[in-house]
Amino acid sequence: xxxxxxxxxxxxxxxxxxxxxxxxxxxxxxxxxxxxxxxxxxxxxxxxxxxxxxxxxxxxxxxxxxxxxxxxxxxxxxxxxxxxxxxxxxxxxxxxxxxxxxxxxxxxxxxxxxxxxxxxxxxxxxxxxxxxxxxxxxxxxxxxxxxxxxxxxxxxxxxxxxxxxxxxxxxxxxxxxxxxxxxxxxxxxxxxxxxxxxxxxxxxxxxxxxxxxxxxxxxxxxxxxxxxxxxxxxxxxxxxxxxxxxxxxxxxxxxxxxxxxxxxxxxxxxxxxxxxxxxxxxxxxxxxxxxxxxxxxxxxxxxxxxxxxxxxxxxxxxxxxxxxxxxxxxxxxxxxxxxxxxxxxxxxxxxxxxxxxxxxxxxxxxxxxxxxxxxxxxxxxxxxxxxxxxxxxxxxxxxxxxxxxxxxxxxxxxxxxxxx
Numbered sequence: 001x002x003x004x005x006x007x008x009x010x011x012x013x014x015x016x017x018x019x020x021x022x023x024x025x026x027x028x029x030x031x032x033x034x035x036x037x038x039x040x041x042x043x044x045x046x047x048x049x050x051x052x053x054x055x056x057x058x059x060x061x062x063x064x065x066x067x068x069x070x071x072x073x074x075x076x077x078x079x080x081x082x083x084x085x086x087x088x089x090x091x092x093x094x095x096x097x098x099x100x101x102x103x104x105x106x107x108x109x110x111x112x113x114x115x116x117x118x119x120x121x122x123x124x125x126x127x128x129x130x131x132x133x134x135x136x137x138x139x140x141x142x143x144x145x146x147x148x149x150x151x152x153x154x155x156x157x158x159x160x161x162x163x164x165x166x167x168x169x170x171x172x173x174x175x176x177x178x179x180x181x182x183x184x185x186x187x188x189x190x191x192x193x194x195x196x197x198x199x200x201x202x203x204x205x206x207x208x209x210x211x212x213x214x215x216x217x218x219x220x221x222x223x224x225x226x227x228x229x230x231x232x233x234x235x236x237x238x239x240x241x242x243x244x245x246x247x248x249x250x251x252x253x254x255x256x257x258x259x260x261x262x263x264x265x266x267x268x269x270x271x272x273x274x275x276x277x278x279x280x281x282x283x284x285x286x287x288x289x290x291x292x293x294x295x296x297x298x299x300x301x302x303x304x305x306x307x308x309x310x311x312x313x314x315x316x317x318x319x320x321x322x323x324x325x326x327x328x329x330x331x332x333x334x335x336x337x338x339x340x341x342x343x344x345x346x347x348x349x350x351x352x353x354x355x356x357x358x359x360x361x362x363x364x365x366x367x368x369x370x371x372x373x374x375x376x377x378x379x380x381x382x383x384x385x386x387x388x389x390x391x392x393x394x395x396x397x398x399x400x401x402x403x404x405x406x407x408x409x410x411x412x413x414x415x416x417x418x419x420x
Contacts, residue, residue, distance in 0.1 A: 012045075016189050027052070035172065036050075038151040041182045042227070043230030078119070089137065106147070129172065201241075210236070
């Protein structure tokens with residue numbers, strides 16, 4: 001089947017060379033039983049490629065199932081994939097078949113494979129290599145004939161270097177890699193996709209389809225689309241419902257495009273309940289955020305220590321440079337920002353404050369010599385314990401406060417052996 005016929009059959013829109021190449025690879029590998037790894041950013045349509053591969057394969061009349069590995073709790077994913085025996089764990093009141101048993105002869109699409117726990121990865125590797133699996137709580141080896149198509153928006157090779165993903169499984173999965181291009185890399189397809197979505201939503205809401213003037217088209221094409229095709233579809237639906245005029249201008253379309261810079265990858269100091277995703281930021285993991293935060297804190301504290309030592313060594317500075325000192329404290333959010341020093345009166349050389357500072361000169365020098373711990377794991381563990389205490393052991397609230405998922409929090413509780 002040629003590329004255009006595949007596009008027509010599966011509703012795939014676009015003519016960019018990167019998209020055409022990905023479809024060509026998918027059609028060529030479909031008739032084999034090779035394992036395929038589909039990579040690409042979130043929202044690019046990786047699941048559509050898995051359906052293309054299955055529909056063009058010899059297994060097309062057998063079952064197809066899509067499994068989101070990131071949406072299944074770590075404690076139950078083995079049972080979901082491989083089944084379990086009655087009484088194998090609390091709540092296992094009956095025996096249950098897993099996906100690899102029920103989809104025998106068909107295709108399993110494992111989305112977000114990078115979120116799969118290491119223990120489950122070992123079980124999956126055995127299935128891929130020998131076609132064998134064991135139900136949870138059983139000792140009986142069973143056989144299955146399932147084709148695996150995996151997908152991820154993560155850099156699995158980087159995950160293998162960090163010990164988060166098995167290297168042998170990575171090379172076993174990526175027998176045939178398919179890269180789905182991001183929407184910003186196929187700018188020529190943006191107008192076509194928007195037009196298609198506009199027509200679909202016009203039919204859905206019984207209205208006239210939207211049209212774009214030249215300025216609006218340029219804005220759409222030059223926007224970076226961090227959410228890719230999924231984000232474009234959502235914005236097209238919003239505009240179909242809320243746009244005041246069916247001929248959309250550049251001024252009108254600006255109301256629907258988020259004001260953010262998706263290329264900014266540095267963490268921001270936001271409220272604990274704000275997630276990184278809500279601000280358009282992507283981080284490799286939570287430790288990078290913590291490292292950046294603690295590094296900045298250490299730098300600020302070191303600068304303040306040096307400033308106070310200079311004041312002690314030269315008491316006249318307390319009066320001469322008082323305004324500069326107060327401004328420096330304000331810039332570090334120590335004076336007036338956090339309430340740690342709510343009131344600071346002008347100091348004199350003989351004031352009680354100055355006398356206390358001189359009295360503790362040795363202590364300040366002593367603290368200057370002590371190197372603060374920069375162990376991220378210790379700080380991360382401390383923050384998790386504080387969050388759990390604050391929310392009285394409620395994992396969901398603590399995870400929200402920390403800006404991580406509940407599943408990630410559960411994994412870190414086990415990793416740091418934190419007793420709730």
